[in-house]
Amino acid sequence: MKAVxxxxxxxxKRTSCREGIIDVIxxxxxxxxxxxxxxxxxxxxxxxxxxxxxxxxxEHKIIHKIIVDNQLVKYALDNTVTQKDxxxxxxxxxxxxxxxxxxxxxxKYQLPDGYSDVETxxxxxxxxxxxxxxxxx
Amino acid sequence: MKAVxxxxxxxxKRTSCREGIIDVIxxxxxxxxxxxxxxxxxxxxxxxxxxxxxxxxxEHKIIHKIIVDNQLVKYALDNTVTQKDxxxxxxxxxxxxxxxxxxxxxxKYQLPDGYSDVETxxxxxxxxxxxxxxxxx
DNA sequence: TTACATTTGCATCATTGTTGCAATTAAAAC
DNA sequence: GTTTTAATTGCAACAATGATGCAAATGTAA
Numbered sequence: 001m002k003a004v005x006x007x008x009x010x011x012x013k014r015t016s017c018r019e020g021i022i023d024v025i026x027x028x029x030x031x032x033x034x035x036x037x038x039x040x041x042x043x044x045x046x047x048x049x050x051x052x053x054x055x056x057x058x059e060h061k062i063i064h065k066i067i068v069d070n071q072l073v074k075y076a077l078d079n080t081v082t083q084k085d086x087x088x089x090x091x092x093x094x095x096x097x098x099x100x101x102x103x104x105x106x107x108k109y110q111l112p113d114g115y116s117d118v119e120t121x122x123x124x125x126x127x128x129x130x131x132x133x134x135x136x137x
Numbered sequence: 138m139k140a141v142x143x144x145x146x147x148x149x150k151r152t153s154c155r156e157g158i159i160d161v162i163x164x165x166x167x168x169x170x171x172x173x174x175x176x177x178x179x180x181x182x183x184x185x186x187x188x189x190x191x192x193x194x195x196e197h198k199i200i201h202k203i204i205v206d207n208q209l210v211k212y213a214l215d216n217t218v219t220q221k222d223x224x225x226x227x228x229x230x231x232x233x234x235x236x237x238x239x240x241x242x243x244x245k246y247q248l249p250d251g252y253s254d255v256e257t258x259x260x261x262x263x264x265x266x267x268x269x270x271x272x273x274x
Numbered sequence: 275t276t277a278c279a280t281t282t283g284c285a286t287c288a289t290t291g292t293t294g295c296a297a298t299t300a301a302a303a304c
Numbered sequence: 305g306t307t308t309t310a311a312t313t314g315c316a317a318c319a320a321t322g323a324t325g326c327a328a329a330t331g332t333a334a
Contacts, residue, residue: 013300046314088246107244109225114266123258129251150331183283
């Protein structure tokens, strides 16, 4: 789906910053940090505009954040857009990339009495297939 | 186990700040934020000292951080100290507390070929039993 | 009690994110 | 195609979190 269509679907004004962010994130096969997105973005936007665009896109569940160790913040397209189920995220300790594991659904957890869950976040840390290959060669 | 014993076990100097932090965290039945810990702590420490103490305790896996939405940072005793398995964390959307679900072990996830996992973080968001009770009354 | 290495507090700086406000822009109405 | 209106942008300022260098203070071992 095109950025413009996504913005229309959520009744958001199609500003170049929002379109650009969606395009860059859509094109990537991994979650991207703020700086990675800015590097690939055409045009120069104020930091404030950036953050506000992210916030808006997040609030409408067009993108979502994945945070690793309270340090690394990465963004990816949200389930509601990709039509996939709630999935686990994978962080590679070697190359520091974050990927949405669309084929690894979040499992159901049995909570103690009285607790009800709304949402579950799963972050798996380890070595990705790319880095593993490089080690073996 | 006493704070002093824990510090000794890891060959760390027993400074009052470190002891205090461990004591406060041990006494709590939920994960605490920096400010919550500082409030309960006897003595006034510089912010830098605080952060360095946390860092040291984290590096030695005496405590661990749980981060919610890249915003709320909470600390709790680590598995290596409590002798429990890797567990899920629960964040209450109502009262904003974080608890270690020691009885909810992290499940095994089947990753795509080539991926190997080292550690899995699970954060379940929802309503805790306390808040649920208050709603029903 | 002394000696040495570690830790503390202070000043300073970096990063990430927010808010208020005037200027600009997108989208709808004319 | 213009005008109108509401949303968005950029700027300045601010807040929170965290790191670093360095001299002073403290813990530990001798």
